[in-house]
Amino acid sequence: MATSAGAFIWRWIKRIFLFCFISSFLYIIICKWIMPPVTITQLSSLIEGDGLKRDYVSKEDISPNLRLAAMASEDQLFPNHNGFDWKALEKSLNSNPKKKGRIRGGAASTISQQVAKNVFLWQGEGFMRYVRKVPEFYFTKMIEWIWGKQRILEVYLNVIEMGKGIYGAEAAAEAYFGKHAESLTRKEAAMIIACLPNPKIYTVKPISRFVSWKSNWILRQMNNIEDDEDIKSLTY
Structure with missing residues (x-):
């Protein structure tokens, strides 16, 4: 029995x-073709009373400055890795003199991992972070295979939280600078990306001390990597 x-x-x-x-x-x-209608993080924002401001746009309507700033700050190896920053990647980059000026970036996860977490899974630390690891690996590999780098970066810049209740490049550009995402300057792009470690605390307007410092660091990194051919292929 x-x-x-x-x-x-x-x-x-x-x-x-x-x-x-x-x-x-x-x-x-x-x-791959349609933006996710809603994410768990966005729903949580509504439930917690932060609101939900977003306006999905295509990659052509996002300033190259913002695409460059995102890679400069979050994942300078994004064009070359397969979703994860493994030692094999470091070895391959060390053997290529053109890539020696590029560093990992400030985020704990690659851009691909952040997209997998934000679109398909949930936020959170502690025990739930470890529960998330297996499905995060699965979704990261799948979007790398099915979407490709251009689509991953496009979705990333549309769904990531860029302020309390503000999601995506277009909503952030409108909220902070009163313009469309396609018109963001280098400095404005760096300021928006600088808040990503914790957009509820590190404010763009009024500018927090962290965003002021980090945006200047991002601008320097943008100058360092902008001539790399792999970076340029995803920037313009």
Whole structure:
């Protein structure tokens, strides 16, 4: 009897796993062409009373300055890695003199990992962070294979939180500078990206001390990497 019950439970576990895999795979494919309608982080923002300001735009409507600033600050190796910053990547970059001026960046995760977490999963530290690691690996690899770098960067700059209740480049540009994302200057782009470690605390307007310091660091990094051919292929 116990064996039959165990087999029944195992059969249902496999069915649930298969359903989750197929549904997530289909959603990944859909999001290659259509922006995610809502994310868990955005829903949390509404529930917590921060509001939800967003306006998805195509990559052509996002300033090259913002794309460059994002890579300069968050993931300078983004064009070359396969979603994760492993030692093999460091070895391959060290063998290429053109890449020696590029560093990892300030974020704990690659841009690809941040997209996987923000679009498909949830935020949070502690125990839930470790629970998230396996699905984060899966979604990161899948978007690398299915979306490609241009789409990952485009989605990143549309869904990432850039202020309390402010999501994406267009909403941030409108809120802070009263302009469209395509018109952001280098300094404005650096200021927006500088708040990303904690956009609820590190404010762009009024500018916090951290954003003031970090934006200047980002500007220097933008100057350092902008002539790299791999970076340029994703910037313009």
